[in-house]
Amino acid sequence: MDLEVICIGASAGGISALQYLLRNLKTPSEIVVLIVTHLPADNKSLLIEVLQDQCSFKVKEAESGELIKRETVYVAPPDYHLNIEKDYTLSLSSEEKVNFSRPSIDMLMESAAHALHSKAIAILLTGANNDGAQGMKEVYLQGGKTIVQDPTEAEFPTMPNSCLELFNPDKIATLESISNMIESFRGHNYV
Amino acid sequence: MDTNDTEIELLIQAIYFKYQYDFRDYSRSSIRRRLELARIRFNCDSISMLQHKILNEENFFSQMIPYLTVNTTEMFRDPLYFKSIRENVLPYLQTYPSLKIWVAGCSTGEEVYSLAIILREMEIKKYLIYATDINPHNLERAQKGIYDLATMQTASKNYQKAGGKSSLSDYFVAAYDSVQMDKSLIKNVIFSDHSLATDSVFSENHLISCRNVLIYFNRELQNRTFNLFHESLVRGGFLGLGTKETIQFADVHQHFSIIDLSHKIYQKRS
Numbered sequence: 001m002d003l004e005v006i007c008i009g010a011s012a013g014g015i016s017a018l019q020y021l022l023r024n025l026k027t028p029s030e031i032v033v034l035i036v037t038h039l040p041a042d043n044k045s046l047l048i049e050v051l052q053d054q055c056s057f058k059v060k061e062a063e064s065g066e067l068i069k070r071e072t073v074y075v076a077p078p079d080y081h082l083n084i085e086k087d088y089t090l091s092l093s094s095e096e097k098v099n100f101s102r103p104s105i106d107m108l109m110e111s112a113a114h115a116l117h118s119k120a121i122a123i124l125l126t127g128a129n130n131d132g133a134q135g136m137k138e139v140y141l142q143g144g145k146t147i148v149q150d151p152t153e154a155e156f157p158t159m160p161n162s163c164l165e166l167f168n169p170d171k172i173a174t175l176e177s178i179s180n181m182i183e184s185f186r187g188h189n190y191v
Numbered sequence: 192m193d194t195n196d197t198e199i200e201l202l203i204q205a206i207y208f209k210y211q212y213d214f215r216d217y218s219r220s221s222i223r224r225r226l227e228l229a230r231i232r233f234n235c236d237s238i239s240m241l242q243h244k245i246l247n248e249e250n251f252f253s254q255m256i257p258y259l260t261v262n263t264t265e266m267f268r269d270p271l272y273f274k275s276i277r278e279n280v281l282p283y284l285q286t287y288p289s290l291k292i293w294v295a296g297c298s299t300g301e302e303v304y305s306l307a308i309i310l311r312e313m314e315i316k317k318y319l320i321y322a323t324d325i326n327p328h329n330l331e332r333a334q335k336g337i338y339d340l341a342t343m344q345t346a347s348k349n350y351q352k353a354g355g356k357s358s359l360s361d362y363f364v365a366a367y368d369s370v371q372m373d374k375s376l377i378k379n380v381i382f383s384d385h386s387l388a389t390d391s392v393f394s395e396n397h398l399i400s401c402r403n404v405l406i407y408f409n410r411e412l413q414n415r416t417f418n419l420f421h422e423s424l425v426r427g428g429f430l431g432l433g434t435k436e437t438i439q440f441a442d443v444h445q446h447f448s449i450i451d452l453s454h455k456i457y458q459k460r461s
Contacts, residue, residue, distance in 0.1 A: 061435075063435065063436075063437050063439075064405065064406040064413075064433075064435055064436050064437065065405075065408075065409075065410045065413050065436075065437070065440050066440065067410070067440075077435050080406075080435055083218065083220035083221065084220070085218055085219055085220060085409065086219065087409070087410070089409070089410050091218040091220060091221065091406060091407075091409075092406045092435050093220075093221050093261065093406060093407065094261055094263040094403055094406070095221070095224065095225075095261050095263070096263075107220075107224075110220075110224070111220035114196070114219075114220065114223060115219075115220065117193075
């Protein structure tokens with residue numbers, strides 16, 4: 001598969017950061033985006049609408065067994081962990097919370113690390129807890145690309161910082177810079 | 192494939208050869224995580240060591256089973272699903288002289304008791320429920336019907352949201368930290384082990400409820416299971432899945448019509 005799978009984790013302060021990144025996605029593209037955010041369950045149905053606004057990709061809730069397609073953003077449903085498999089299908093889980101979170105960013109990133117190895121691209125944004133640091137490290141250990149939002153720009157720097165405490169990611173970057181990096185993953189046919 | 196991936200594949204094969212439990216088509220991300228938790232819990236330095244214990248220690252495998260399967264469940268889980276069964280499925284099924292219902296992957300039984308309560312409140316008496324699971328320990332617990340009192344508050348709320356006619360406490364007796372479910376609720380229930388991965392059709396049912404089991408299967412096994420469900424339903428029979436599951440990617444999906452899209456209830460076309 002030629003798809004570029006980009007996993008993004010965001011928590012507190014994440015909506016505007018995600019909107020920024022999603023609004024800058026251009027088509028045509030080989031990119032697929034998988035998102036885990038921590039939001040109270042009742043807000044999730046609005047989340048899809050909010051993220052779809054001005055985004056040229058199709059934004060939808062991830063479904064169990066779904067084969068991922070380019071130019072699509074898949075969002076973890078409330079109260080289920082989201083994983084990606086080696087065959088580029090998505091799977092969901094009701095396993096126990098990780099870092100008090102379900103969905104957990106660690107879970108998504110770890111599954112991407114082991115399914116995609118060096119092809120995994122993982123981005124960690126603003127947040128007020130530690131979820132995602134361990135998962136990002138796993139991506140790094142499996143040879144994937146790791147990008148962390150600059151803590152000085154992040155609305156809540158705790159999550160990016162807890163990642164930086166564990167290892168040195170490939171890039172620490174502002175949203176603008178992250179957006180340009182994502183553009184570079186669009187696919188060799190389109191550059 | 193890296194070493195860890197190889198070890199996982201070998202362990203799954205080992206379990207299949209030795210115990211005929213087939214985890215070969217479970218989603219790998221989940222299995223990997225579960226095995227890692229087991230490896231740590233049982234103090235094994237590697238997945239291979241865990242495999243060694245599984246193959247060589249008599250009573251070890253039964254301790255592994257709860258690690259390999261996820262058993263999250265509660266009474267009237269996703270209450271609107273049960274409400275939909277009450278409103279959209281059972282009134283139709285009431286016209287049959289007797290019903291066969293299969294709860295596939297019943298875990299510790301909470302959803303079985305939930306269905307039995309609804310059937311009682313709708314005064315449907317002629318039915319048989321097959322409640323199956325691959326974990327014999329779960330089946331034992333389901334048969335006993337003893338649950339934590341602490342879970343009953345949420346359970347009661349769920350029961351009300353599911354259209355409950357009276358009070359959940361009518362159906363259990365509390366003692367200390369536990370509740371004992373009314374045993375008469377399961378007099379028409381047969382608990383049995385059955386593996387969706389390996390076992391075949393055993394009856395034609397009017398309703399199959401299989402919730403949050405398929406999410407742990409890879410796409411191929413999900414597809415085979417939907418074939419099994421299709422064969423295990425009478426024409427016009429109903430299939431209810433977990434809220435985040437779907438039949439749409441399965442080969443047999445065109446043989447089903449959608450009764451309730453948000454609660455994943457489908458009907459086998461006549």
